[in-house]
Amino acid sequence: MNPKPNCRPDSAYKIAYPALLNSSQLEAVTVKEGPVLVIAGAGSGKTRALTYRVARLVEDSIPPQTILLLTFTRKASQEMLRRAANLLDDRCRSVSGGTFHSFANLVLRQFSHYLGISPSFAILDRADAETLVQMIRKDLYPGSAVSELPRKNTLVNIFSSAINKRLSIQDLLTTEYMHFHHQKDAIQAISDEYTRRKKEDDFVDYDDLLVYLYQLLKQHAEIRKSLGTRYQYIMVDEYQDTNAIQADIISLLCRHHKNIMVVGDDAQSIYGFRGASFENIMRFPERFDGTRIIKLEQNYRSSQPILDLSNEIIDQAAEKYPKRLFTKRRNGLTPVLASAGSESHQSAYVLNRIHHLNSQGLPLSEIAVLFRAGFHSFDLEIELARNDIKYVKYGGFKFMESAHIKDLLAHLKVIAAPKDRLSWYRILLLLDHIGPKTAQAIYSSIQAGRIGVRGIHAINPTKKSSGLDRLKGLYAALSAETISVSEMGDRVLAYYHPILASRYDDHPKRLKDLEQLVSIMDRYSSLNSFLSDMTLEPPSSSSDGTMDIEAEAEDRLTLSTVHSAKGLEWKAVFIIWALDGKFPSGFAMDDPDAIEEERRLMYVASTRAKDHLHFIYPENVFDRQSQLLHSKPSRFLENLSESNLDCISYP
DNA sequence: ATATGAATTGTTTTT
């Protein structure tokens, strides 16, 4: 029944695996070769299993560099490797780990010439891609009324979906964007031009990272072999949230050894909007012959009542791997569904319960408030501040996308990638008397010089522009050979500060952000790695980065979108805006697949809780978007057994 | 060509 893939006796290992793991976990940890699919329910110790497997492989004398651990965030892989190192020894720290995107970045920088792209390509984040698309739209269809073409945000969504779902733009428009179908030629033309300009300006967007990596592996057998040899043992976490390209990358990477373990939970697939498909995990065994399937079903996190409710929520899902979570924690409190009169009552309810739990000795760090969308917590945040409760917020607002941060980074990006047109435009447009036309002209002459950033010195403005002189001064200072990354940050900030002050009324607040960014730079010795990290793994919370150590020491409440709460757990969890039309989002209402994803999202939310679980919804909320009055609780919480959910009214 | 002020519009989730 329990195969022993290793010949060494248990006693030969430093770690007492059999004593520390249940039998399914142990199987996942000790199986060494071949394709393995681990179906790991919420809270079933999948992180634990992966961590121990890393340690086990290393203990079996596998060179750590040949182990590749692909995770959803870099933080997740770092945490696992840290834990593995604590279990065994520091060798585990040299295991290769990161996200698909960061892995692709690494490989592409090395092999870019095979693909005909520059090794110093700049990575476009979402906002950059939108800016570029917008420029193209203006060039190709000048004077076109707003309503004639989709907005830039929509255009980028279309391009990205097409790639991630492996559809042509034409097909995608017929299936998902019928209302834009009559503009298919224009949309296609913009897409083609977008592709062309990315090539021309050495830009690579998020999707390109994956597509290029795929092409590299597909078209160049020698690289496939070399990378396949370099990475002998591959593990992928959160496999339910990977898309078709990522699955193909995995296939190619392990074509020669088949040592691939993927771990995931189809019931927690919540990134469909990004092209993730739980088909991936469902069809893994078909794709890899002889796949061993291991199910982790014992839940170590939640009490039985919380699990009963969660099981009931997911039971109504249309499609899933059959599994049933169980726990030994028989006793516990029944989850509560509270209807509040208004949003402020909802906040009052949360505050009230937090005070109560806190006074019973539960630290704030063991409590989280979760919600569907970032802005859902605004009212609560005001109340928390008023009551002097410290919190960290994850998800929603994107620090990296605020204008002042992008301004500062643009000044650094052109040092690493002097061709970066978008950054140059951004820098130049900040100066007085320089508009789009002048910026374009200056950009052209900088490029004509072919001497990188120094090209700026050759510019002789027709009009007197003190701004341009200051800019030249900045780059003269920055081109000193010995300057460190954080010194660069200081210089740019000193240069940018007057511009900041003249543009924004709230510049003191923004200055603090910038200072924080510069202090993050302290940790980097290379500008390039700083810049890649900032686009591939931007700080995820309002107080990420600098204050990591203090933040960990300080007792804070967590606010988070459900998406950003994936993989985490707390003793007490409050899910606010559990209102039909908010959660599920009104957006998903007319699409059955989208509703299914919302259901899984609710399942993810509820399974974060160990002991206390509360759902709250304000009654009678008028939604201007849909012109509807929302007054019912989330449909996922309706028609459940009465014994599983306590319904109350507040106040 | 650029700057400024008025009108309009569409609002998730994230690498």
Added chain:
DNA sequence: CAATTCATAT
């Protein structure tokens, strides 16, 4: 309600 687009003055 903030960000984007449009129209007008410099």
